[in-house]
Amino acid sequence: MDWDHLAEEQGQTYFLAWFQLLLKQSPALPLKLASQHRHGEARATDVTEFTTGAYNICCTVTFEDGFRAVVRFPILGRSRFRTEKTRNEISVMRFLCQKTSIPVPLVLGAGRWGCGPYIVMSFIEGSLLSKRLESSLSLDATMSGPVIESTLRGMAHIVLELSKPIFTRVGTLVKESGVWKVANRPLTLNMNELVRVGNIPPDEFAEQSFDTANGYFQELAAQKLLHLEYQRNDAVEDENDCRKRYIARCLFRKIAQQFSTDNSGPFHLYCDDLRPSNVLVAGDDLTTMGVIDWEYTYVAPAEFTYAAPWWLLFEAPENWEPDLNLFLHRFTPRLGLFLSILQSIEDKQIQMQSMNESQRLSKKMAQSMENGVFWFCLAARKSYMFDDIYWTFLDQKYFGDGLLEDRLSLLSKDELDQLEKIVPLKMQQVTEKRLEDHLTYDEFVDL
Structure with a gap:
C-alpha cells in the first residue's frame, strides 16, 4: 500500500501553518523555555536556527557560561500523538540514564507552549x-x-x-x-x-x-x-x-x-x-x-x-x-x-x-x-x-x-x-x- 496522498497533503498543510506560528515567536520562545528549565543565574544569550527532522524541530540555546541546551518541538502534522510521545520519551530517557550505561541527553524540563508540547534537554557534543x-x-x-x-x-x-x-x-x-x-x-x-x-x-x-x-x-x-x-x-x-x-x-x-x-x-x-x-x-x-x-x-x-x-x-x-x-x-x-x-x-x-x-x-x-x-x-x-x-x-x-x-x-x-x-x-x-x-x-x- 502507498501513502494516502490526501492525508499526507493535509498533514503538510498543518505543519506549514504551525511552523509559521513557531517562527513568529522565535527566537524569544526557545530562549524563554530554555531559561525556565535551566537552574542558575547564567543568562541565555544565543539560539541557533531550527533544524527540522522527520517528526521534530530543534534548536540549540547557549548560555553565557557556555552551557548549551536543546529545545525540541514535536511537529504538528507529522507527529500525531505529540503529548503522549513526549511524555513517553521523557520517561525512557530518565530510565536509561538511571539504569543503563547508554549515554542519553539529560531532560531539563518539559511543558506546553501555545501550539503543543516541548522538551528541553542537555546538548551532546558530537557528529x-x-x-x-x-x-x-x-x-x-x-x-x-x-x-x-x-x-x-x-x-x-x-x-x-x-x-x-x-x-x-x-x-x-x-x-x-x-x-x-x-x-x-x-x-x-x-x-x-x-x-x-x-x-x-x-x-x-x-x-x-x-x-x-x-x-x-x-x-x-x-x-x-x-x-x-x-x-x-x-x-x-x-x-x-x-x-x-x-x-x-x-x-x-x-x-x-x-x-x-x-x-x-x-x-x-x-x-x-x-x-x-x-x-x-x-x-x-x-x-x-x-x-x-x-x-x-x-x-x-x-x-x-x-x-x-x-x-x-x-x-x-x-x-x-x-x-x-x-x-x-x-x-x-x-x-x-x-x-x-x-x-x-x-x-x-x-x-x-x-x-x-x-x-x-x-x-x-x-x-x-x-x-x-x-x-x-x-x-x-x-x-x-x-x-x-x-x-x-x-x-x-x-x-x-x-x-x-x-x-x-x-x-x-x-x-x-x-x-x-x-x-x-x-x-x-x-x-x-x-x-x-x-x-x-x-x-x-x-x-
Missing part, C-alpha cells in the same frame, strides 16, 4: 554517526572497513545494553512512587504513520498495556486490518488486489495468535527508530557520545529484540529493493559481520561478569533469519511493507503451497462475510477520492 558513514559506505555489502566495523561495534554495545533490563508487561514505562513499571500502551512509530498517512482515527488503537506477547501481536494484526479498512486513497489497485490484501491480513492474524515462544516474558525495551542517524560520535574511533530520539521506545515482546537489526545496511526498510530476495543478498554478509562483532562483545562481557550466557543476542539474531522471526516482526512493525513481506516470506512458510483461492478455505465465515463487504467499499472509495476527517482542528492540536 551524527550516519554522516561519518557516508564517505565509507560501499555498494558491495561484503566489503568492510574500519569505519563500518567501528560503527557496528558501537551499535552492538547499544543494542546489547538496551536488551538487559527486563519487564513483565508490554507497554510504556512510567515511574510511580519511585518505582519503574509498565503501565501504558506501547506507542509505536507505525501507529504514528497509520494516522499520519493512513488516516486511521487515533482512538481506534488499543489503550492498554499487554501481559502476553501474543496478545500484543494480535493488536498489531488488528492494526493491519484497520489500515485496509480506513485508508481511502492509494490503498488498493482493483478488486483482486483488495481481496489479496484482506486475505493476507486475516492469515497474519492467525499466525499472530500463537507466534511467540516467550509469550509471558520477560520483555525488553525496544526502540523503533534506533539507527546510526540517531547516534552521536567523536574521534577517529567513533566513540559513542550520545544516543538521541527515543520517542518510539517501549517494552516489547522478546522477538523484537531477538530479530536481526533492520538498519545494518544503513538505510530505511522503505528504501530496500522491491524484490526482498535481492535485499537479502546485500543484507546477509553485513549481518554476518555484525554478529561476529556482537559475539565478541558478549564473550568479553560474560568474562567480565557484566552479563550472563542467557542474555546473548547473537545466536538468536542469527536464528531470526532462519525461523522467520525477522520477517514476522518487520511485517508487524511496518504496515506499508506488510504485503510484500507477507507474500514473500510468511505465507508459504505457515500455510504451504497453494493459490490465493486456496487460502479462502482458511478464513472463518465472519472473515469471508467481511471480505464480501470490504471489496465494494474499497472500490467505491477509489472513485470518491476524498479524505475523511476524524478530528476537529482543536482536537488535532491537543493530541
Whole structure:
C-alpha cells in the first residue's frame, strides 16, 4: 500500500501553518523555555536556527557560561500523538540514564507552549554517526572497513545494553512512587504513520498495556486490518488486489495468535527508530557520545529484540529493493559481520561478569533469519511493507503451497462475510477520492 496522498497533503498543510506560528515567536520562545528549565543565574544569550527532522524541530540555546541546551518541538502534522510521545520519551530517557550505561541527553524540563508540547534537554557534543558513514559506505555489502566495523561495534554495545533490563508487561514505562513499571500502551512509530498517512482515527488503537506477547501481536494484526479498512486513497489497485490484501491480513492474524515462544516474558525495551542517524560520535574511533530520539521506545515482546537489526545496511526498510530476495543478498554478509562483532562483545562481557550466557543476542539474531522471526516482526512493525513481506516470506512458510483461492478455505465465515463487504467499499472509495476527517482542528492540536 502507498501513502494516502490526501492525508499526507493535509498533514503538510498543518505543519506549514504551525511552523509559521513557531517562527513568529522565535527566537524569544526557545530562549524563554530554555531559561525556565535551566537552574542558575547564567543568562541565555544565543539560539541557533531550527533544524527540522522527520517528526521534530530543534534548536540549540547557549548560555553565557557556555552551557548549551536543546529545545525540541514535536511537529504538528507529522507527529500525531505529540503529548503522549513526549511524555513517553521523557520517561525512557530518565530510565536509561538511571539504569543503563547508554549515554542519553539529560531532560531539563518539559511543558506546553501555545501550539503543543516541548522538551528541553542537555546538548551532546558530537557528529551524527550516519554522516561519518557516508564517505565509507560501499555498494558491495561484503566489503568492510574500519569505519563500518567501528560503527557496528558501537551499535552492538547499544543494542546489547538496551536488551538487559527486563519487564513483565508490554507497554510504556512510567515511574510511580519511585518505582519503574509498565503501565501504558506501547506507542509505536507505525501507529504514528497509520494516522499520519493512513488516516486511521487515533482512538481506534488499543489503550492498554499487554501481559502476553501474543496478545500484543494480535493488536498489531488488528492494526493491519484497520489500515485496509480506513485508508481511502492509494490503498488498493482493483478488486483482486483488495481481496489479496484482506486475505493476507486475516492469515497474519492467525499466525499472530500463537507466534511467540516467550509469550509471558520477560520483555525488553525496544526502540523503533534506533539507527546510526540517531547516534552521536567523536574521534577517529567513533566513540559513542550520545544516543538521541527515543520517542518510539517501549517494552516489547522478546522477538523484537531477538530479530536481526533492520538498519545494518544503513538505510530505511522503505528504501530496500522491491524484490526482498535481492535485499537479502546485500543484507546477509553485513549481518554476518555484525554478529561476529556482537559475539565478541558478549564473550568479553560474560568474562567480565557484566552479563550472563542467557542474555546473548547473537545466536538468536542469527536464528531470526532462519525461523522467520525477522520477517514476522518487520511485517508487524511496518504496515506499508506488510504485503510484500507477507507474500514473500510468511505465507508459504505457515500455510504451504497453494493459490490465493486456496487460502479462502482458511478464513472463518465472519472473515469471508467481511471480505464480501470490504471489496465494494474499497472500490467505491477509489472513485470518491476524498479524505475523511476524524478530528476537529482543536482536537488535532491537543493530541
